[in-house]
Amino acid sequence: MKYKVRHLTEYEYTAPVALCYNMAHLLPRDTQNQRCLNRRIKVWPKPIYQSEGQDYYGNQTCYFSIEEPHQKLSIDVISYFEIQTTDFIAQAEAHPMTLGELKALLAQPNTADLRMAKEFVLNSPQVRCSKPLADYAQDCFSDDMTLIQGVKAFMHKVFTEFRFDPTSTTVATPLEQVLEQKSGVCQDFAHLSLGCLRSLGIPTRYMSGYLETLPPPGQEKLTGADASHAWFAVFIPDFGWVEFDPTNDIMPTDQHIVTAFGRDYSDVTPLQGVIFEGGDSQTLSVSVDVQRV
Structure with a gap:
Protein backbone atom coordinates (compact mmCIF):
# COMPACT_ATOMS: atom_id res chain seq x y z
CA MET A 1 0.00 0.00 0.00
CA LYS A 2 1.33 3.44 -0.93
CA TYR A 3 0.33 6.69 0.77
CA LYS A 4 0.83 10.41 0.38
CA VAL A 5 0.67 12.35 3.66
CA ARG A 6 0.50 16.11 3.93
CA HIS A 7 0.88 17.63 7.40
CA LEU A 8 0.38 21.40 7.56
CA THR A 9 1.08 23.22 10.84
CA GLU A 10 0.43 26.94 11.21
CA TYR A 11 0.97 29.29 14.16
CA GLU A 12 -0.44 32.81 14.28
CA TYR A 13 0.80 35.24 16.94
CA THR A 14 -0.82 38.36 18.36
CA ALA A 15 2.44 40.29 17.90
CA PRO A 16 5.52 39.79 15.70
CA VAL A 17 7.99 37.09 16.72
CA ALA A 18 11.49 38.54 16.54
CA LEU A 19 13.23 35.17 16.11
CA CYS A 20 12.63 31.48 16.80
CA TYR A 21 14.54 28.23 17.10
CA ASN A 22 12.67 24.97 16.50
CA MET A 23 12.98 21.21 16.19
CA ALA A 24 10.31 19.25 14.30
CA HIS A 25 9.43 15.54 14.44
CA LEU A 26 7.39 15.70 11.25
CA LEU A 27 9.57 13.76 8.85
CA PRO A 28 8.83 10.05 8.31
CA ARG A 29 11.06 7.18 9.39
CA ASP A 30 11.62 3.72 7.95
CA THR A 31 10.44 0.70 9.96
CA GLN A 32 10.33 -3.04 9.52
CA ASN A 33 7.42 -2.83 7.06
CA GLN A 34 7.38 0.88 6.16
CA ARG A 35 9.60 2.71 3.69
CA CYS A 36 9.69 6.41 2.93
CA LEU A 37 9.84 6.95 -0.84
CA ASN A 38 10.15 10.72 -0.89
CA ARG A 39 9.60 13.74 1.34
CA ARG A 40 9.93 17.48 1.49
CA ILE A 41 9.52 20.08 4.21
CA LYS A 42 8.81 23.74 3.50
CA VAL A 43 9.03 26.35 6.25
CA TRP A 44 7.75 29.89 5.90
CA PRO A 45 9.13 32.47 6.51
CA LYS A 46 12.27 31.02 4.98
CA PRO A 47 14.70 29.96 7.73
CA ILE A 48 18.15 31.43 7.93
CA TYR A 49 19.29 27.97 9.01
CA GLN A 50 17.75 24.55 8.38
CA SER A 51 19.17 21.04 8.71
CA GLU A 52 17.96 17.45 9.12
CA GLY A 53 19.25 14.73 11.39
CA GLN A 54 18.28 11.93 13.76
CA ASP A 55 17.51 11.88 17.46
CA TYR A 56 18.52 9.30 20.07
CA TYR A 57 15.84 6.85 18.88
CA GLY A 58 16.65 7.21 15.20
CA ASN A 59 13.66 9.45 14.47
CA GLN A 60 14.09 11.96 11.67
CA THR A 61 14.39 15.56 12.90
CA CYS A 62 14.45 18.98 11.27
CA TYR A 63 16.09 21.95 12.98
CA PHE A 64 15.44 25.49 11.77
CA SER A 65 15.78 29.07 12.91
CA ILE A 66 14.01 32.19 11.64
CA GLU A 67 15.53 35.57 12.38
CA GLU A 68 13.10 37.91 10.66
CA PRO A 69 9.98 39.33 12.35
CA HIS A 70 6.85 37.31 11.57
CA GLN A 71 3.32 36.88 12.90
CA LYS A 72 2.68 33.59 11.14
CA LEU A 73 4.75 30.42 11.00
CA SER A 74 3.95 27.63 8.53
CA ILE A 75 5.52 24.15 8.31
CA ASP A 76 4.28 22.15 5.34
CA VAL A 77 5.46 18.53 5.06
CA ILE A 78 4.61 16.16 2.21
CA SER A 79 5.75 12.53 2.43
CA TYR A 80 5.27 9.41 0.33
CA PHE A 81 5.26 5.97 1.99
CA GLU A 82 5.07 2.35 1.02
CA ILE A 83 3.79 -0.12 3.63
CA GLN A 84 4.18 -3.85 3.09
CA THR A 85 1.52 -6.19 4.48
CA THR A 86 3.16 -9.12 6.26
CA ASP A 87 2.18 -12.01 8.53
CA VAL A 268 8.29 13.08 19.73
CA THR A 269 6.47 16.41 19.98
CA PRO A 270 5.70 17.47 16.39
CA LEU A 271 7.19 20.92 16.98
CA GLN A 272 9.08 22.30 19.93
CA GLY A 273 11.35 25.28 20.38
CA VAL A 274 11.79 28.81 21.64
CA ILE A 275 10.30 32.06 20.39
CA PHE A 276 11.20 35.62 21.34
CA GLU A 277 8.30 38.04 21.73
CA GLY A 278 5.13 37.14 19.78
CA GLY A 279 2.60 38.67 22.14
CA ASP A 280 0.66 37.00 24.94
CA SER A 281 -1.12 34.30 22.92
CA GLN A 282 -0.94 32.22 19.77
CA THR A 283 -3.32 30.21 17.59
CA LEU A 284 -2.40 26.76 16.34
CA SER A 285 -3.93 25.16 13.26
CA VAL A 286 -3.09 21.62 12.12
CA SER A 287 -4.31 19.89 8.96
CA VAL A 288 -3.42 16.30 8.06
CA ASP A 289 -4.39 14.55 4.85
CA VAL A 290 -3.62 10.86 4.22
CA GLN A 291 -4.29 9.61 0.68
CA ARG A 292 -3.73 6.28 -1.02
CA VAL A 293 -1.73 6.63 -4.21
Whole structure:
Protein backbone atom coordinates (compact mmCIF):
# COMPACT_ATOMS: atom_id res chain seq x y z
CA MET A 1 0.00 0.00 0.00
CA LYS A 2 1.33 3.44 -0.93
CA TYR A 3 0.33 6.69 0.77
CA LYS A 4 0.83 10.41 0.38
CA VAL A 5 0.67 12.35 3.66
CA ARG A 6 0.50 16.11 3.93
CA HIS A 7 0.88 17.63 7.40
CA LEU A 8 0.38 21.40 7.56
CA THR A 9 1.08 23.22 10.84
CA GLU A 10 0.43 26.94 11.21
CA TYR A 11 0.97 29.29 14.16
CA GLU A 12 -0.44 32.81 14.28
CA TYR A 13 0.80 35.24 16.94
CA THR A 14 -0.82 38.36 18.36
CA ALA A 15 2.44 40.29 17.90
CA PRO A 16 5.52 39.79 15.70
CA VAL A 17 7.99 37.09 16.72
CA ALA A 18 11.49 38.54 16.54
CA LEU A 19 13.23 35.17 16.11
CA CYS A 20 12.63 31.48 16.80
CA TYR A 21 14.54 28.23 17.10
CA ASN A 22 12.67 24.97 16.50
CA MET A 23 12.98 21.21 16.19
CA ALA A 24 10.31 19.25 14.30
CA HIS A 25 9.43 15.54 14.44
CA LEU A 26 7.39 15.70 11.25
CA LEU A 27 9.57 13.76 8.85
CA PRO A 28 8.83 10.05 8.31
CA ARG A 29 11.06 7.18 9.39
CA ASP A 30 11.62 3.72 7.95
CA THR A 31 10.44 0.70 9.96
CA GLN A 32 10.33 -3.04 9.52
CA ASN A 33 7.42 -2.83 7.06
CA GLN A 34 7.38 0.88 6.16
CA ARG A 35 9.60 2.71 3.69
CA CYS A 36 9.69 6.41 2.93
CA LEU A 37 9.84 6.95 -0.84
CA ASN A 38 10.15 10.72 -0.89
CA ARG A 39 9.60 13.74 1.34
CA ARG A 40 9.93 17.48 1.49
CA ILE A 41 9.52 20.08 4.21
CA LYS A 42 8.81 23.74 3.50
CA VAL A 43 9.03 26.35 6.25
CA TRP A 44 7.75 29.89 5.90
CA PRO A 45 9.13 32.47 6.51
CA LYS A 46 12.27 31.02 4.98
CA PRO A 47 14.70 29.96 7.73
CA ILE A 48 18.15 31.43 7.93
CA TYR A 49 19.29 27.97 9.01
CA GLN A 50 17.75 24.55 8.38
CA SER A 51 19.17 21.04 8.71
CA GLU A 52 17.96 17.45 9.12
CA GLY A 53 19.25 14.73 11.39
CA GLN A 54 18.28 11.93 13.76
CA ASP A 55 17.51 11.88 17.46
CA TYR A 56 18.52 9.30 20.07
CA TYR A 57 15.84 6.85 18.88
CA GLY A 58 16.65 7.21 15.20
CA ASN A 59 13.66 9.45 14.47
CA GLN A 60 14.09 11.96 11.67
CA THR A 61 14.39 15.56 12.90
CA CYS A 62 14.45 18.98 11.27
CA TYR A 63 16.09 21.95 12.98
CA PHE A 64 15.44 25.49 11.77
CA SER A 65 15.78 29.07 12.91
CA ILE A 66 14.01 32.19 11.64
CA GLU A 67 15.53 35.57 12.38
CA GLU A 68 13.10 37.91 10.66
CA PRO A 69 9.98 39.33 12.35
CA HIS A 70 6.85 37.31 11.57
CA GLN A 71 3.32 36.88 12.90
CA LYS A 72 2.68 33.59 11.14
CA LEU A 73 4.75 30.42 11.00
CA SER A 74 3.95 27.63 8.53
CA ILE A 75 5.52 24.15 8.31
CA ASP A 76 4.28 22.15 5.34
CA VAL A 77 5.46 18.53 5.06
CA ILE A 78 4.61 16.16 2.21
CA SER A 79 5.75 12.53 2.43
CA TYR A 80 5.27 9.41 0.33
CA PHE A 81 5.26 5.97 1.99
CA GLU A 82 5.07 2.35 1.02
CA ILE A 83 3.79 -0.12 3.63
CA GLN A 84 4.18 -3.85 3.09
CA THR A 85 1.52 -6.19 4.48
CA THR A 86 3.16 -9.12 6.26
CA ASP A 87 2.18 -12.01 8.53
CA PHE A 88 3.93 -10.27 11.45
CA ILE A 89 0.74 -10.05 13.53
CA ALA A 90 -0.04 -13.74 13.09
CA GLN A 91 3.51 -14.59 14.13
CA ALA A 92 3.25 -12.31 17.17
CA GLU A 93 -0.06 -13.81 18.27
CA ALA A 94 1.51 -17.28 18.09
CA HIS A 95 4.52 -16.30 20.22
CA PRO A 96 4.51 -18.37 23.44
CA MET A 97 6.30 -15.95 25.81
CA THR A 98 4.51 -15.15 29.07
CA LEU A 99 4.81 -12.12 31.34
CA GLY A 100 6.78 -14.16 33.88
CA GLU A 101 9.28 -15.30 31.25
CA LEU A 102 9.72 -11.74 30.01
CA LYS A 103 10.42 -10.39 33.51
CA ALA A 104 12.95 -13.17 34.13
CA LEU A 105 14.86 -12.24 30.96
CA LEU A 106 14.80 -8.52 31.83
CA ALA A 107 16.14 -9.29 35.32
CA GLN A 108 19.38 -10.54 33.74
CA PRO A 109 19.62 -8.79 30.36
CA ASN A 110 22.38 -10.51 28.41
CA THR A 111 21.79 -8.98 24.98
CA ALA A 112 21.91 -5.44 23.62
CA ASP A 113 18.19 -5.57 22.71
CA LEU A 114 17.21 -6.55 26.26
CA ARG A 115 19.34 -3.80 27.77
CA MET A 116 17.85 -1.21 25.41
CA ALA A 117 14.32 -2.47 26.11
CA LYS A 118 14.75 -1.94 29.87
CA GLU A 119 14.77 1.80 29.22
CA PHE A 120 11.08 1.50 28.31
CA VAL A 121 10.16 0.07 31.72
CA LEU A 122 11.41 3.15 33.56
CA ASN A 123 9.51 6.33 34.37
CA SER A 124 9.55 9.01 31.67
CA PRO A 125 8.71 12.74 31.72
CA GLN A 126 4.96 12.22 31.19
CA VAL A 127 4.49 8.63 32.38
CA ARG A 128 5.20 7.40 35.90
CA CYS A 129 4.61 3.86 37.12
CA SER A 130 2.28 3.35 40.09
CA LYS A 131 0.35 0.69 41.95
CA PRO A 132 -3.10 1.95 40.78
CA LEU A 133 -1.93 1.69 37.17
CA ALA A 134 -0.55 -1.82 37.74
CA ASP A 135 -3.77 -2.87 39.49
CA TYR A 136 -5.88 -1.67 36.56
CA ALA A 137 -4.02 -3.91 34.10
CA GLN A 138 -3.25 -6.88 36.35
CA ASP A 139 -6.48 -8.81 35.73
CA CYS A 140 -5.70 -8.99 32.00
CA PHE A 141 -2.75 -11.31 32.63
CA SER A 142 -2.59 -14.84 34.03
CA ASP A 143 -0.05 -17.64 34.23
CA ASP A 144 -1.64 -19.62 31.41
CA MET A 145 -1.83 -16.65 28.99
CA THR A 146 0.84 -15.52 26.58
CA LEU A 147 2.11 -11.96 26.81
CA ILE A 148 0.43 -11.01 23.53
CA GLN A 149 -2.92 -12.39 24.72
CA GLY A 150 -2.62 -10.35 27.89
CA VAL A 151 -1.77 -7.11 26.08
CA LYS A 152 -4.65 -7.66 23.63
CA ALA A 153 -7.03 -8.17 26.56
CA PHE A 154 -5.73 -4.98 28.16
CA MET A 155 -6.10 -3.05 24.89
CA HIS A 156 -9.71 -4.23 24.63
CA LYS A 157 -10.35 -3.23 28.24
CA VAL A 158 -9.18 0.34 27.56
CA PHE A 159 -11.23 0.46 24.36
CA THR A 160 -14.45 -0.65 26.07
CA GLU A 161 -14.10 1.23 29.38
CA PHE A 162 -12.79 4.60 28.16
CA ARG A 163 -14.68 7.22 26.17
CA PHE A 164 -13.09 9.25 23.38
CA ASP A 165 -13.64 12.90 24.34
CA PRO A 166 -11.34 15.63 22.93
CA THR A 167 -12.67 18.16 25.46
CA SER A 168 -11.85 16.19 28.61
CA THR A 169 -8.04 16.43 28.64
CA THR A 170 -5.02 18.47 27.58
CA VAL A 171 -1.44 17.43 26.82
CA ALA A 172 -0.66 17.98 30.53
CA THR A 173 -3.53 15.95 32.07
CA PRO A 174 -2.09 13.50 34.66
CA LEU A 175 -2.60 9.77 34.12
CA GLU A 176 -4.38 9.46 37.47
CA GLN A 177 -7.05 11.87 36.22
CA VAL A 178 -7.40 10.03 32.91
CA LEU A 179 -7.81 6.74 34.81
CA GLU A 180 -10.40 8.25 37.14
CA GLN A 181 -12.56 9.99 34.53
CA LYS A 182 -12.23 7.18 31.93
CA SER A 183 -12.06 9.59 28.99
CA GLY A 184 -9.52 11.28 26.75
CA VAL A 185 -7.96 11.08 23.30
CA CYS A 186 -5.52 8.73 21.58
CA GLN A 187 -2.52 10.34 23.30
CA ASP A 188 -4.12 9.77 26.71
CA PHE A 189 -4.93 6.14 25.91
CA ALA A 190 -1.36 5.56 24.71
CA HIS A 191 0.12 7.18 27.85
CA LEU A 192 -2.26 5.25 30.09
CA SER A 193 -1.21 2.01 28.39
CA LEU A 194 2.45 2.89 28.86
CA GLY A 195 1.92 3.56 32.56
CA CYS A 196 -0.10 0.40 33.19
CA LEU A 197 2.11 -2.01 31.25
CA ARG A 198 5.39 -0.52 32.49
CA SER A 199 4.05 -0.82 36.04
CA LEU A 200 3.80 -4.57 35.38
CA GLY A 201 7.37 -4.67 34.07
CA ILE A 202 6.58 -4.74 30.33
CA PRO A 203 8.81 -2.57 28.05
CA THR A 204 6.38 -0.27 26.25
CA ARG A 205 7.09 2.64 23.92
CA TYR A 206 5.01 5.50 22.55
CA MET A 207 4.23 5.46 18.82
CA SER A 208 3.39 8.62 16.90
CA GLY A 209 2.19 8.93 13.34
CA TYR A 210 -0.93 8.90 11.20
CA LEU A 211 -3.96 6.72 10.69
CA GLU A 212 -5.79 6.55 7.39
CA THR A 213 -9.48 7.27 7.88
CA LEU A 214 -12.01 6.24 5.25
CA PRO A 215 -15.24 8.20 4.57
CA PRO A 216 -18.68 6.56 4.81
CA PRO A 217 -19.77 4.69 1.66
CA GLY A 218 -20.83 7.05 -1.08
CA GLN A 219 -19.18 10.12 0.47
CA GLU A 220 -16.01 11.92 -0.59
CA LYS A 221 -13.01 12.04 1.69
CA LEU A 222 -12.53 15.52 3.17
CA THR A 223 -9.11 17.10 2.70
CA GLY A 224 -7.42 17.66 6.05
CA ALA A 225 -9.87 15.41 7.90
CA ASP A 226 -7.21 12.96 9.03
CA ALA A 227 -5.16 13.63 12.15
CA SER A 228 -2.01 12.74 13.97
CA HIS A 229 -2.42 9.53 15.92
CA ALA A 230 -0.80 7.80 18.90
CA TRP A 231 -0.59 4.17 19.94
CA PHE A 232 1.94 1.92 21.72
CA ALA A 233 4.25 -1.04 21.18
CA VAL A 234 5.54 -3.74 23.55
CA PHE A 235 8.84 -5.62 23.33
CA ILE A 236 9.04 -9.39 22.84
CA PRO A 237 12.62 -10.73 23.25
CA ASP A 238 14.02 -12.47 20.16
CA PHE A 239 11.00 -11.23 18.20
CA GLY A 240 10.73 -7.45 18.26
CA TRP A 241 8.28 -4.65 18.99
CA VAL A 242 4.58 -5.39 18.53
CA GLU A 243 2.14 -2.49 18.09
CA PHE A 244 -1.33 -2.01 19.63
CA ASP A 245 -3.90 0.74 19.08
CA PRO A 246 -6.19 1.03 22.15
CA THR A 247 -8.22 3.85 20.60
CA ASN A 248 -9.48 1.48 17.91
CA ASP A 249 -8.89 -1.92 19.57
CA ILE A 250 -6.68 -3.21 16.74
CA MET A 251 -3.13 -4.32 16.11
CA PRO A 252 -1.85 -1.91 13.41
CA THR A 253 -1.25 -3.25 9.91
CA ASP A 254 -1.07 -1.14 6.75
CA GLN A 255 -3.21 1.87 7.76
CA HIS A 256 -0.92 3.12 10.55
CA ILE A 257 1.99 5.27 9.37
CA VAL A 258 4.83 5.73 11.87
CA THR A 259 6.53 9.11 12.15
CA ALA A 260 8.46 8.63 15.39
CA PHE A 261 8.62 6.68 18.65
CA GLY A 262 10.02 7.36 22.11
CA ARG A 263 9.38 7.09 25.84
CA ASP A 264 6.27 9.29 25.64
CA TYR A 265 4.85 12.28 23.77
CA SER A 266 7.56 14.62 25.05
CA ASP A 267 10.18 12.71 23.02
CA VAL A 268 8.29 13.08 19.73
CA THR A 269 6.47 16.41 19.98
CA PRO A 270 5.70 17.47 16.39
CA LEU A 271 7.19 20.92 16.98
CA GLN A 272 9.08 22.30 19.93
CA GLY A 273 11.35 25.28 20.38
CA VAL A 274 11.79 28.81 21.64
CA ILE A 275 10.30 32.06 20.39
CA PHE A 276 11.20 35.62 21.34
CA GLU A 277 8.30 38.04 21.73
CA GLY A 278 5.13 37.14 19.78
CA GLY A 279 2.60 38.67 22.14
CA ASP A 280 0.66 37.00 24.94
CA SER A 281 -1.12 34.30 22.92
CA GLN A 282 -0.94 32.22 19.77
CA THR A 283 -3.32 30.21 17.59
CA LEU A 284 -2.40 26.76 16.34
CA SER A 285 -3.93 25.16 13.26
CA VAL A 286 -3.09 21.62 12.12
CA SER A 287 -4.31 19.89 8.96
CA VAL A 288 -3.42 16.30 8.06
CA ASP A 289 -4.39 14.55 4.85
CA VAL A 290 -3.62 10.86 4.22
CA GLN A 291 -4.29 9.61 0.68
CA ARG A 292 -3.73 6.28 -1.02
CA VAL A 293 -1.73 6.63 -4.21
